[in-house]
Amino acid sequence: MTVRVRFAPSPTGYVHIGGLRTALYNYLFAKKMNGTYLMRIEDTDRTRYVEGAIENLIHAMEWSGVIHSEGPFIENGEIVQKGEFGPYIQSERLGLYQKYVDQLIEEDKAYYCFCTKERLENVRSIQKAQGKITKYDGFCRGIDKEEAKKRVENGEDYVIRLKLPANKIIEFEDVVRGKVSVNTNDLDDQVLMKSDGFPTYHLAVIVDDHLMGITHIIRGEEWLPSTPKHVYLYEAFGWDSPKYVHLPNILNDERKKLSKRQGDVAVGDFRKKGYLAEGLINYISLVGWTPDDNEEIMNMDELIEKFSLERVSKSSGVFDVKKLNWVNAHYIKKLDVDDLTNRCIPYFIEEGIINEDEKDSKYEWMKKIVSISQENISYLAEIIDRAQIFLGEEVKPEDDNAAETLKLPHVPEMLKVFNKHIQENELSDEFLKGIFKLVQTETGHKGKNLFMPVRIALTGQNHGPDMKATISILGKELIEKRINYSINNYC
Numbered sequence: 001m002t003v004r005v006r007f008a009p010s011p012t013g014y015v016h017i018g019g020l021r022t023a024l025y026n027y028l029f030a031k032k033m034n035g036t037y038l039m040r041i042e043d044t045d046r047t048r049y050v051e052g053a054i055e056n057l058i059h060a061m062e063w064s065g066v067i068h069s070e071g072p073f074i075e076n077g078e079i080v081q082k083g084e085f086g087p088y089i090q091s092e093r094l095g096l097y098q099k100y101v102d103q104l105i106e107e108d109k110a111y112y113c114f115c116t117k118e119r120l121e122n123v124r125s126i127q128k129a130q131g132k133i134t135k136y137d138g139f140c141r142g143i144d145k146e147e148a149k150k151r152v153e154n155g156e157d158y159v160i161r162l163k164l165p166a167n168k169i170i171e172f173e174d175v176v177r178g179k180v181s182v183n184t185n186d187l188d189d190q191v192l193m194k195s196d197g198f199p200t201y202h203l204a205v206i207v208d209d210h211l212m213g214i215t216h217i218i219r220g221e222e223w224l225p226s227t228p229k230h231v232y233l234y235e236a237f238g239w240d241s242p243k244y245v246h247l248p249n250i251l252n253d254e255r256k257k258l259s260k261r262q263g264d265v266a267v268g269d270f271r272k273k274g275y276l277a278e279g280l281i282n283y284i285s286l287v288g289w290t291p292d293d294n295e296e297i298m299n300m301d302e303l304i305e306k307f308s309l310e311r312v313s314k315s316s317g318v319f320d321v322k323k324l325n326w327v328n329a330h331y332i333k334k335l336d337v338d339d340l341t342n343r344c345i346p347y348f349i350e351e352g353i354i355n356e357d358e359k360d361s362k363y364e365w366m367k368k369i370v371s372i373s374q375e376n377i378s379y380l381a382e383i384i385d386r387a388q389i390f391l392g393e394e395v396k397p398e399d400d401n402a403a404e405t406l407k408l409p410h411v412p413e414m415l416k417v418f419n420k421h422i423q424e425n426e427l428s429d430e431f432l433k434g435i436f437k438l439v440q441t442e443t444g445h446k447g448k449n450l451f452m453p454v455r456i457a458l459t460g461q462n463h464g465p466d467m468k469a470t471i472s473i474l475g476k477e478l479i480e481k482r483i484n485y486s487i488n489n490y491c
């Protein structure tokens with residue numbers, strides 16, 4: 001059997017981090033098994049339609065490196081679909097759903113339901129008051145098929161519901177959860193076709209997974225309760241059911257489901273902050289799965305090699321930003337410094353630290369900042385915090401210790417000598433190596449008495465990056481201004 005799996009997102013405007021993990025596991029499994037990973041857009045819920053969402057989705061997935069081989073792609077700004085099983089956008093497959101739901105009606109496995117919203121609400125509130133599970137009460141199940149069709153022709157509003165047999169045990173094996181067994185008495189006569197002529201997710205997913213030859217359904221645990229209905233639908237159509245793999249939830253550090261309201265869950269937000277695709281993918285692969293050697297740093301090829309559905313965990317995974325940062329920092333450290341600098345430029349521009357047209361003239365300056373920060377940042381936006389000490393003419397001692405250091409009597413004269421040498425020389429590596437020796441010889445001050453006041457006068461801080469790099473990044477002009485400012489204000 002050739003494995004065929006799918007990522008079937010609904011275009012809601014952003015890709016949830018959980019969606020990325022679902023896509024990734026599908027992708028890894030397909031690659032591992034030499035199978036096919038496809039993308040299908042599930043856009044049958046028109047009330048949730050968001051302009052441009054499909055494009056966003058495709059771009060986000062392209063960025064992540066989890067790339068499908070069948071489905072919609074973007075070429076020259078246009079959506080194009082590739083593959084033999086298309087269209088891969090459900091709203092373009094409406095005729096198919098109609099055909100299959102008609103078949104179910106003919107075979108008495110589905111029925112027209114004319115109940116109004118008010119009636120349904122009423123039924124539900126009575127069930128609630130009686131402490132029963134809320135579900136459709138079957139009011140329209142008995143309507144004669146021919147009569148129902150007449151009512152439809154007369155323009156009455158309707159939906160089509162699945163006619164679940166009573167008291168039937170539905171069983172299936174989930175690769176992660178094991179055997180799942182449910183009695184149809186506990187299930188609802190699911191709406192398959194809505195009054196707007198669009199199928200519900202439940203009908204469309206069955207028809208498409210079958211027609212697209214899907215062998216394994218790997219998706220989030222929130223779909224587990226729907227699966228018995230799906231299993232029954234396969235049976236009703238006389239089709240073989242694919243294998244099911246339900247992935248554990250991803251929780252936040254308060255052990256609640258990750259949701260948009262609690263902060264960043266959109267892949268795009270992580271990208272904006274400057275997480276690298278490699279880092280995010282590596283990290284998210286570990287939320288709900290571990291390789292058998294417990295390795296934590298793995299690139300895509302290694303993930304493919306090590307991935308197995310058997311090692312997907314049953315229990316929820318916790319999304320741990322600290323660990324994400326640790327993993328991402330690993331990938332940042334590995335980047336070539338020019339590559340990292342180029343990736344950081346947009347952050348300098350966005351913060352107004354440089355203008356768009358200073359990209360080249362300030363390149364070396366930015367590169368120096370990047371190079372002393374590379375070991376210490378977890379994601380690109382953090383470069384801005386690191387750049388702060390190099391911005392502006394005014395510095396302020398960060399604490400009492402720093403303020404007291406500048407008050408020492410020898411400091412103003414020593415700072416002037418330091419500045420004189422800076423102004424008179426080319427700030428070459430060679431010169432910077434010897435600058436403190438020069439000041440020491442001339443003033444007699446050394447060690448802490450020499451380094452600390454200079455560092456604090458230049459940056460306001462007691463500790464910080466290497467002094468040679470700091471001097472070279474600040475440059476002559478800013479050094480002079482900062483030294484004068486410190487002398488005038490704090491000495």
Ligand code: GLU
Binds near residue numbers: 008009201218
């Ligand atoms: N469209 C569903 C979603 O947005 C997909 C569920 C499935 O994979 O069956 O999550």
